[in-house]
Amino acid sequence: MIDKPLSSIIHSLGERLTSNIEPQKNVGLTNRNRPFVVCFKYQLPKEFCFTKLEKQSVKDFQLFLDKVSGMTLHDAKELYERQPDALDVYNEMPVVHYKVTDRFRLHGVVEDGEFCVIRIDPNHKFHK
Numbered sequence: 618m619i620d621k622p623l624s625s626i627i628h629s630l631g632e633r634l635t636s637n638i639e640p641q642k643n644v645g646l647t648n649r650n651r652p653f654v655v656c657f658k659y660q661l662p663k664e665f666c667f668t669k670l671e672k673q674s675v676k677d678f679q680l681f682l683d684k685v686s687g688m689t690l691h692d693a694k695e696l697y698e699r700q701p702d703a704l705d706v707y708n709e710m711p712v713v714h715y716k717v718t719d720r721f722r723l724h725g726v727v728e729d730g731e732f733c734v735i736r737i738d739p740n741h742k743f744h745k
Contacts, residue, residue: 697716
């Protein structure tokens with residue numbers, strides 16, 4: 618399990634996610650230069666949240682965040698988005714799956730050009 622308190626990890630992730638991104642005004646959803654932004658707008662289910670992550674999964678997640686930091690939404694989608702499941706919806710929006718590792722997936726919805734995480738799935742249990 619995780620050695621640091623969850624609040625410390627989330628604070629650290631938030632700082633790293635936003636440190637390289639400059640705010641842009643009036644950027645359309647189709648703009649290929651829009652930054653890839655990961656957010657945690659919705660409460661994560663207890664079986665797919667940070668407290669369930671093992672130390673290696675935290676490292677894998679951080680490596681993924683390091684890779685996508687500074688990427689555009691278009692580039693992140695091209696490199697990491699997986700095949701969608703038409704039956705997987707959240708608040709009437711299609712759920713997008715991003716590949717963190719061969720087994721690790723992030724599930725979320727895209728709202729206003731931001732990837733809002735709804736599930737952290739380190740062992741790819743949700744759609745196996």
